[in-house]
Amino acid sequence: MKRIAIALLVGAMAAVPAAGFAAPAAKAQTTAAKHPAKATAPGHATTGVVKSIDEKTLVITRPGKKEHEMTFALNPSTQREGTVAVGSTVSVRYQEEGKTHVASALMVHPAKQTTHKS
Numbered sequence: 001m002k003r004i005a006i007a008l009l010v011g012a013m014a015a016v017p018a019a020g021f022a023a024p025a026a027k028a029q030t031t032a033a034k035h036p037a038k039a040t041a042p043g044h045a046t047t048g049v050v051k052s053i054d055e056k057t058l059v060i061t062r063p064g065k066k067e068h069e070m071t072f073a074l075n076p077s078t079q080r081e082g083t084v085a086v087g088s089t090v091s092v093r094y095q096e097e098g099k100t101h102v103a104s105a106l107m108v109h110p111a112k113q114t115t116h117k118s
Contacts, residue, residue, distance in 0.1 A: 043094065
């Protein structure tokens with residue numbers, strides 16, 4: 001009988017620390033679910049006419065009462081839809097990284113066709 005009591009006591013002592021370690025892990029999972037990791041910087045979008053483009057840089061002129069230029073950094077992960085050329089109208093999605101505008105996607109707008117009535 002004494003052996004059974006000792007076995008139960010040893011078993012209970014072994015279970016208590018395991019339960020103590022499980023509680024903080026469960027709490028950490030709950031905290032992570034309540035506070036997800038911060039998302040990346042919010043994205044921006046603009047449209048303009050391509051003034052210049054090279055492998056690493058795109059410069060567009062934005063229309064309006066006061067035309068102004070915007071410069072974007074291009075990288076291999078920048079998605080491109082259409083052939084970007086000087087004079088074409090493009091939409092640019094970008095993120096701000098410090099003072100730099102980094103383009104994440106470029107989309108060329110097709111040239112507007114004019115119809116002539118004869």
